[in-house]
Amino acid sequence: MKLIRALLSCCAAGAVAFAALGASAARADDLSFGIISTDSSAVLKQRWQPFIDDLNRQTGLHVNAFFATDYSGIIEAMRFNKVQIGYFGNASAMEAVDRSNGEVFAKVLYANGDTGYKSVLITNVNSRVKTLDDVFKNPKDLTLGWGDPNSTSGSLVPGYYLFAQRNLPVNATTFKTVLPSSHEANLLAVVNNKVDIATNNTMELATLARKHPDRFKEVRVLWTSPLIPSDPLVMRKDLPEATKQKLRDFFYHYAKTDPREKKIMADITGYAGFAPSSDEQLLPIRQIALFQQKQKIAADTHLSDDDRKSQIAAIDAKIGALNAPAKP
Structure with missing residues (x-):
């Protein structure tokens, strides 16, 4: 009887150990996919969830979407290993690579064949600001909708190519008001004539034109930047190599032929899929x-x-x- 109890005890212990091992293995496949806050979380979830579902089904991984209220939330989440994969802009990807043990492994492709996108400065068609010269005549009289500090098209590129080239720093002393916000919020503020000018990008304008052509007619583009490399995908360097390969295989082949997958990508922001990339695109x-x-x-x-x-x-x-x- 004692022998039977001992055997049962060993079996029970083995079962617990096996269950713990299984749970550990499952956790090793649990990943979070951070998505920068270009729009509200509800809008981003609607755009990205079908893609996340396909990612899980095709790789066997367990990936959950992670949204934060600003870019730094995704960067910090990756830094503390709460996020293992991320969709970034180039400026925020640079921070993720430098501060969060990340590496660029892919970049998005656009349905229209473009290899990148552009930053824009916009205003309402009925605004008193008609040209770029009007912006620099008296900036202290203007309210500027500005991008997230880690946004490539919302702050870094216009800050350099538009304002720094004219020796005009972007702050509360050079403008009447500077209102940092998301691309979506800045775009709506311009459409509704709540700010005088705002930064944005050609991807968001294309989405607005496709989904709300009536609102798109309310937007005037005052300035367009040089081409910005397409948005990168970043993964943590310390992911298991087998997991990295699953991610590469999925991203590099997704939406290449399947009409349903192509529609999912187009619905995100006019994307057509992904291509291999590296940290060099951040140069x-x-x-x-x-x-x-x-x-x-x-x-x-x-x-x-x-x-x-x-x-x-x-x-x-x-x-x-x-x-x-x-x-x-």
Whole structure:
């Protein structure tokens, strides 16, 4: 009898250990997919959930969508391993790579064949602002809808190509009001004539034109940036290699032929699928960010001449390293 009890006890212990192992294995396949807050969480969930469902079904992974109220929420979530995969803009992807143990592994493709998108400055068609010159005549009289600090098209690119080139920093002293918000909120603010001008991008405008052509007619584009590389996908470097390969296989082949998958991608933001990529696509964004840092240091009156020269020299060295040809 004692022997039977001992055997039963061993079996029970083994069952518990096996169950724990199984639970551990299941947890190893549990991932969170962070999606930057270009729109409200409800809108993003509606766009992305069919894609997430396909990702789970085709890979056997258990992936949940993770939405935050701002870009930094996704970056920090990846930093603390609460998010393992992320859809980012280029500026936020740079932060995820530098601060959150991430690596770029894919980029989106567009249905219209474009290899990227553009930042825009927009206003309402009935606004007193008719041209770009009107913006710079008296910016202190204007309310600016600005992007998230980590947004490529909402802040980094217009901050550099539009405002820095005219020596106009974006802050509460140069404009009547600066209102940082999402692309969706800024677009609605312009449509409803709640702000004088706002940053946005050509993807959001295309979505608005497709879904709400009447509202699109209320938008006037004042400025368009150079081409921005298409949005990258980032994964944590420390994911198991088998998991990484499942993700690569899924993203690289998704929506290539299946009409249903193509529709899901088109409904997200006019996408057509994904292509392989790497951290190298962030190079032009790094150059812009460093140049902006250099401008801020040059204009900082609190620094001594020696400190200013030293900091500028350090940034010039970083820019030089980025511009140096890759070693064979």
